[in-house]
Amino acid sequence: MENPETPQLVSKSEGKVRVLLESVTHLVPGSDRDEKLSFVKNIVCQRHWKRDFDRSQERMYPYGDFFGLKNRNCFFLIDHHGHDHTVQEEEVPVIWYKWTGESLIHMNDTLPLWIQEELKKWPFTWEGRTVHRLPRGPDGNFEPKVQREVIKSKLNLGIPMFARDIEFLREHPEHALWLKARLDRELWAQIEPFCELPEEVK
Template identity: 35%
Template sequence: METTASNIGGSPEPPVRILVQTLTHLVPGKDSHERTYSMLDRMCQHHWNCDFSVPKFRWASHNCQFAFNNRRCFFLIDYGESQNDDDVPVLSYEWTGEALKPLPQLATDPEIQAKLKEEVPFTWKPSKRERSDVPIPRLVKSRLAYEENLRSSEMDYMREHPEDAQWLKAHVRPRLWRRFVAEMNANRSPDDPVIEE
């Protein structure tokens, strides 16, 4: 169901979905966590004059590769429960870097509708897809793109597998490789060798 803020009036009552499209460089904050929560807080402030909180609200994001400018990314907040996803209104906006601007055509885009329905249903359903384990080097590459901190287990793995570190170096931009090296060296034990750029 497509709905706009103007035909709901005031604070939308649950069930409702809030969908925001923006560009990665317009999202304020210094890292992935801060940027994500700044957008979630803005969305909740816009509608309910409160900060985002779990379990009251549920959230998802897509393509938030903050290490790159001008990437179209999305934030979604779900509020409430419903027996039928088709009955849940979707309020859609664009974040301009300064304000949330209504963007009703976003919710009617067939590609967006399909992605929401298949990958992020309002009513949780067990996944039909088998979960595949992502190889650690690809996971590290993704974390660098999303400006997420590496986990200690991932850093340990990369130290133990220099061939995977070389693969990573060949598959990321030089500034992301430098970030990887800096994070690895900053979190090494005295016994670990220094990683060279």
């Protein structure tokens, strides 16, 4: 007997649907993060609706999208609600794909349990979402411990650094050291030239 809480996997849907695309970070085409995300959104919509992604009909949520790193599993959830913005939460079917780097493969297997549990954390209706914003100081800037987390996140996600990020690294060698201890080597190499670390720790 099927578990009633297990998402219903389908091959296509004329109505509301969740499309889960799974891939590996370096297999997603694009020269930068924006191009990669646009590729994911459009290849799914072209497959099902013969058009590009339409923000009035779909929403996309990336997970594990660390484009700054290679060989990382990544997932993209595209919720298609059409023009019906019902407030009440709904159970909708799920279509699961894998992008191999060359083609989009439809998966007929049951979703792994851990993915089923993650999907429960992402309500289909927008009203069910909670948006978390990073705290800022009275001057409108991030506190140093928050700023270093922002820089770490940008590097992992493949988001370009701003001038204020580089200035922060130069002015706060202690936080640059914190990043050095927590970043992959390939990411640390991108910012090391901007960090003025004491000679004994270089």
